[in-house]
Amino acid sequence: MKYRSIKGTKDILPGEVEAWQHVEGSVRRVMQRFNYHEIRTPVFETTALFSRSIGELTDIVTKEMYTFRDRSDESVTLKPEGTASVLRAYIQNNIGEQASLTKLYYIGPMFRQERPQAGRLRQFHQYGAEALGSQSPALDAEMMIITLEIYRALGITDTMLKVNSVGCQRCRPRYKDLLIDHLKKIASQLTPDSQSRIQNNPLRVLDSKDEGDQRRLRDVPLMKDFLCRECSEHFVEVLSLLDEGGIPHQIDGKLVRGLDYYTKTAFEITSSALGSQDALAGGGRYDLLVEELGGKPTPGVGFAAGIERLIMVLKKKELLPSAFRGPRLYIVSADKNARRWTFQRSMELRRHGIAVEIDYLERSVKAQMREANRMACELVLIVGERELSSGSGTIKNMTSGMESSVALSQLESLFT
Numbered sequence: 101m102k103y104r105s106i107k108g109t110k111d112i113l114p115g116e117v118e119a120w121q122h123v124e125g126s127v128r129r130v131m132q133r134f135n136y137h138e139i140r141t142p143v144f145e146t147t148a149l150f151s152r153s154i155g156e157l158t159d160i161v162t163k164e165m166y167t168f169r170d171r172s173d174e175s176v177t178l179k180p181e182g183t184a185s186v187l188r189a190y191i192q193n194n195i196g197e198q199a200s201l202t203k204l205y206y207i208g209p210m211f212r213q214e215r216p217q218a219g220r221l222r223q224f225h226q227y228g229a230e231a232l233g234s235q236s237p238a239l240d241a242e243m244m245i246i247t248l249e250i251y252r253a254l255g256i257t258d259t260m261l262k263v264n265s266v267g268c269q270r271c272r273p274r275y276k277d278l279l280i281d282h283l284k285k286i287a288s289q290l291t292p293d294s295q296s297r298i299q300n301n302p303l304r305v306l307d308s309k310d311e312g313d314q315r316r317l318r319d320v321p322l323m324k325d326f327l328c329r330e331c332s333e334h335f336v337e338v339l340s341l342l343d344e345g346g347i348p349h350q351i352d353g354k355l356v357r358g359l360d361y362y363t364k365t366a367f368e369i370t371s372s373a374l375g376s377q378d379a380l381a382g383g384g385r386y387d388l389l390v391e392e393l394g395g396k397p398t399p400g401v402g403f404a405a406g407i408e409r410l411i412m413v414l415k416k417k418e419l420l421p422s423a424f425r426g427p428r429l430y431i432v433s434a435d436k437n438a439r440r441w442t443f444q445r446s447m448e449l450r451r452h453g454i455a456v457e458i459d460y461l462e463r464s465v466k467a468q469m470r471e472a473n474r475m476a477c478e479l480v481l482i483v484g485e486r487e488l489s490s491g492s493g494t495i496k497n498m499t500s501g502m503e504s505s506v507a508l509s510q511l512e513s514l515f516t
């Protein structure tokens with residue numbers, strides 16, 4: 101085989117794509133209910149947009165971005181996540197001037213050069229939402245509820261919602277110092293990966309996947325216990341909105357997320373149906389990011405959810421609708437004359453919105469019948485000299501086997 105798809109990328113084949121359409125349909129319906137509008141941003145952007153927003157020292161920026169110089173020597177990057185692009189578009193198009201609160205959602209491919217494994221691809225797909233212009237804790241809760249609502253619409257109800265607050269410019273620096281002090285004391289017992297993060301990205305040490313690290317981090321100070329008054333009140337309000345709404349959640353003081361731009365609320369949704377990569381979605385508040393990217397100070401909150409992992413869960417739980425839907429009618433042609441008639445008639449029926457298939461391979465009547473069966477067509481009509489001269493034919497229901505006579509000029513009436 102001469103050409104193969106690039107490692108970590110996947111074709112979504114017919115038979116699989118129906119699951120994607122199913123998921124995307126649910127996403128769109130739920131987003132619409134919450135009054136979010138779709139935005140589509142380019143697949144690549146100026147590199148600095150991502151390094152600035154996601155954080156120079158994060159894993160994504162240091163190790164995972166698909167960055168290259170184009171022919172005019174500009175550094176561009178395939179987008180590793182959606183928020184930075186959406187915010188860039190929001191600022192560039194003055195969207196904030198049209199309304200004081202803007203609610204946007206997206207669905208699209210993202211690119212990260214990670215080590216491919218189950219649930220971890222290099223081109224993967226996310227949907228997500230961003231609400232820009234309000235500091236209200238109600239929007240933080242809304243983001244979590246939308247995420248869960250999409251899962252509920254698809255039949256998944258046993259996800260776990262973990263919530264934390266990562267503080268703000270005011271309270272986080274003091275906490276960071278405390279954390280660094282603590283981590284330095286136990287540094288020799290931590291994995292080299294965690295050790296290397298202590299100075300540059302100490303918060304990320306908290307979500308180390310290493311069990312030994314986690315045991316040693318048991319007594320580590322947590323941001324949620326050092327929040328300033330504003331962050332603390334915000335966090336309490338988010339939690340009580342969830343409580344009042346009957347949304348089960350767990351406070352996870354070590355939840356920090358891999359991107360630097362979060363302030364206050366951070367959350368993650370996991371599924372026990374997944375293996376080690378169990379995060380389905382994550383999000384949080386980013387009140388400083390729009391300004392950081394050159395816009396007017398505008399608070400924001402959002403989430404992003406992975407589609408591949410969601411489909412893995414749906415498959416495992418057998419929640420996917422039956423894959424392939426065949427055409428409703430297959431018209432079998434018995435000879436050359438019938439073939440010409442069938443071609444024109446199928447075009448008319450399709451114009452009327454009816455899914456029809458015919459033979460293009462000059463197959464025998466028997467082979468055409470087999471093909472109709474393989475495609476799971478609902479009805480089959482055989483047309484030959486006799487049918488054309490009498491103007492009527494026999495239609496067969498492929499499920500029940502029942503046959504009935506129909507006028508060739510009135511095939512449309514079978515589908516009304």
Ligand code: AMP
Pocket residue numbers: 181212214219220221222224225226358379380381382383404405406407408409
């Ligand atoms: P993040 O943007 O890292 O918070 O990721 C949000 C969600 O996107 C995750 O919970 C996953 O469901 C999905 N995701 C992130 N990275 C990948 C990847 N490399 N392959 C597949 N899905 C991913």
